[in-house]
Amino acid sequence: MNPSFPYPPMPQGVDERVIAPSAEFKKEVVKVAGAIAFFGLVYVALMAAAVGLAVLCGYAGVALVLLKPAFFTLMIGLGLVGLGLMVLFFLLKFIFKRSKTDRSGMLEITEADQPELFSFVRKITQETQTPFPKKIYLSDDVNAAVFYDSSFWSMFLPVKKNLVIGLGLVNSVNVTEFKAILAHEFGHFSQRSMKLGSYVYNVNKAIHNMLFDNEGYGNTLRKWSELSWYFALFATLTVKIVQGIQWILQKAYVVVNKPYMSLSRQMEFHADSVAAFVTGSEPLITSLRRIEAADICYSQLFNQYNAWLQENLKADNMYPQHRELMHRFAMDFNIPMAHGLLQVTAQSLARFSQSRLVIKDQWASHPSTDDREAHLLALNIPTVLLHDSAWVLFRGVEQVQQQMTDKIYDRAKFEQAPQTLNLAAFTQKIATQVNERSLDKAYQGFYDDRTLKAFELEVAESLAGVLPSFRFEDLFTEANCKLPEKISQLERDLHTSKQLLQGEHDIKTFDFDGQKFSIKEASTVQSILEKELEEAQAQLDTLDKQVYQFFVQQAPTEEKKVALTAAYRHLFVATVEAEEDTKSYQRIYETLRPVFEADMSVEKAKVIMGEVKQQEEPLKERLRNLLQDPTFARCLTPDQQSKLENYNASDYAYFTEEGFDNTAISSLTETLDIFVNTAWEKCFQLKKETLALQITLLPIRQEESVAGLVV
Structure with a gap:
């Protein structure tokens, strides 16, 4: 039947x-x-x-x-x-x-609630020849796992495991992939070594x-x-x-x-084999890749929700909104969609990790996704794919999703009854935010997520008149637009090479550009990276000047040219000021650090807070000036502006005979965060305005502007 x-x-x-x-x-x-x-x-x-x-x-x-x-x-x-x-x-x-595992964020379900899901799980346990879970729980995230409450005696007494299914995972895979993931989890329990895992767990x-x-x-x-x-x-x-x-x-x-970490990696390969044996090789590969992307989108979703708490906004159902972000992810990174799901491959995610320096982490409990994919492909077990969403196994899908969404918000604090955000409102709000945070697409990401380094505007402008004319497409080539990303990766790899030299990784060898190096050769790799970084940074600095000179050449009037130079100058000044503001922020936090780390004597507390009082005097003076700056002020919400003004008007003691004034310290730290974040937000807004002004100087944009006026 x-x-x-x-x-x-x-x-x-x-x-x-x-x-x-x-x-x-x-x-x-x-x-x-x-x-x-x-x-x-x-x-x-x-x-x-x-x-x-x-x-x-x-x-x-x-x-x-x-x-x-x-x-x-x-x-x-x-x-x-x-x-x-x-x-x-x-x-x-x-x-x-x-x-005892914290179950506060989980929903326990029964067979009466979800008979199809329970039947589905039962068939998988029969095929993998493993016991049916003691209980099944739902969680909110992009994950599935088996767990049990443990004590010293669980090493010797049999313990039944529980299954937890993340609804974020259900939201991201088809029914075949869902079977493969659960079969992998149950596959662990067909391994005799799992008992060893229990011993190691309890030893740890x-x-x-x-x-x-x-x-x-x-x-x-x-x-x-x-x-x-x-x-x-x-x-x-x-x-x-x-x-x-x-x-x-x-x-x-x-x-x-x-x-045990080495065994754990072998256990993962074996559990993958079990999953492939009952489902085929392909579903686990595609689900592993898609889960990575789905998890990125899930993190973005929660970041948005946390940011919107201050606006008194709450999602009515997080899972359609999660899917909306996955659709946006597909559009942003040119990843195809099929059957309503991201079609993610190793190449799709390669842009997120382009490190040339590879360390085999001997403390990793899981093999890399690339290694797991290679193992599954080598098995070459055929698959019959069913593309139905994993949600088909659930009854009352919308009710389950809303129930989990409400459980998530049980931990949130609102100043008043929150306003719910449905999918249409969420989509509109995200689109508005993306538009506000996006730079003109003509730049192809060249200016994204970086600070524009200052250069001598007068010298660059004077040379623009005698230099050969540039072309926009020659400046903004694919290679040039990827240069900032290349520099960021070089910086990350250089940081890792320094960690290797300092002995922060307990390894003997590592790979660089596909070749194996001993740990003693890390200095050689560091020298290579430092030279490449210096050359790439010099290339980017030259390119930034050339772009400025190109737009100076394009300016149709002297007035436009003066406006462009003024915009650059304003941006450069704001960037230098933000860097100085960041140093002030770091100095005060460094002074405060001992307060958050350990108990201390009254004398030491008085000394620390005396230093803080001295350091906040120039901070307050700086804030008074910034609050008069229209560009800075428009980057603040009314609530943030009120908090900065209240802090500036206060005269906190921070430490009295009764001890630390936690309210005062919280006000200080919150002010510091608003202060430095807004300083950089001001830089972003100035950069966006400067780049928008630049792009209007292109002849085609000028024609569009005139056409718009005629209409």
Whole structure:
């Protein structure tokens, strides 16, 4: 009997050996088992030492009191007993810690709610020969995962897993890809190594607990030390012993996790094989690529929602709006759409990561998407594609989407009842924002996301009259328009090469331009990148001047030429001022940094806030001038302007006898953020106006303008 929902058939005649663990997989399993055994020996040795210390301290404490009964011997004896017990407890406290997955952002669904979805999942578990999930949850994001609540005892007792399905994922894939993704998740549980994963997970939890989760333990030590100076001495000794144990645990963490990360990558390949075995090779490849793009759009969506909280706006249904952003993504980056979905390939996303310096991250838990695609293509398992949206498996789709949207906004704070934003209003608002933030398309992105570097306008203008005439299409070639992007990538690669030289990556080799280099050769790569960056930056500087000179040549009147030069000058001045404003911003934040990082004495707090008071005097003077600047003022919302004016009129103490004035510090930090962001927003608006003026000087644009006047 056919199911009442589309179900992609399992490929027939596929050799089951494709899902057999590889030799590399088995080798990594042996390594991880050995690493776990090593940690077990280390932990047993530490426990034995701690028990021995506790017995020795207890015996010494009692013996001391019996030998010479007195107050000071009693206190020393109690201190010794306390030291032994506290060290022992440090090594045992993780056993009593239970980890529970936060479900506050999830919606639990039942088979009565979604019978087709449950039937779909059940068929996948039958094909992958894995147990059906204990519970199924929905989340908002572009993801799917299996999870369970764990404790120390879950290493030894069977634990049923839960499935969580992100509706952002459902929004981004077809039903065949959805099957492949879920089959991948279930594929993990056909691996015997998953038990090893559970052991490593709990070992990591134990180590993390002893390295970082020590607030309660530290409070107990502090209270003990405050009872008497005798106890304070032994508390200090306890801390020193615990620090020694933590040093050993940090080394053990590396020993356990390096091989586990290698195994984890092999586990991903194996789970991919399981997914391909029941669905075919292609669906997982296409879904992996599309998920990357869908996740970018999803992040953009949330950035918009967060920005609109101040406008008291709330989405009525986030998922059609997510799809709208995916459609825009397709248009912006010339990615084809089919069956309502992005048709993303490796080439589609290559523009987002063009690094020539490749580091194989040995701490990565997943292989790269390129490596996974190569593995799946090598399997070459045929696919029967069903292009139905994964939403066909859900009942009451719009209701489910709105329910999740409301759950997202449960965490949002509005000053008053928010106004809902439907798809039409969202689309219009996005279009308006894009128009406001976009530069003329004739520039082909040449000026996007960069600061225009100042040059001598008078010299450039004087040379424009004697230079040969430029042509617009010769200046704005594809190579020239990609030059700023090339410089940005060179800067990123140069930063990475410096990290390699500083030992920030625990690797022995890396790839550059397709060739393998040892870590010692990072300085050679750095020199290459520095030279290329210098040449590219010089080329861009020359090109910026030539563009200016070209438009000077195009200016039909002296008045237009003067206006263009004035616009450039205004932009250059604003950019220099924004750079200085940023330095002021950074100086104050650097002074404030200790306030946010740790407790401090009253004397130190007074010194820091005294420095802040001195630094804010020129800041307030600068703000007074900026608030009189029409260009700066029009970049502010009424709320931002009010906040800047209120801050400028205030005289905060920041620190009093009662402690820090958090309201005052919040006002300062908020003002600083508005101040520096608006300084750069002013630069953007001036740049946009300058470029708009430039483009009107082209003969074809002048003709369009005249034609418009005639009409």
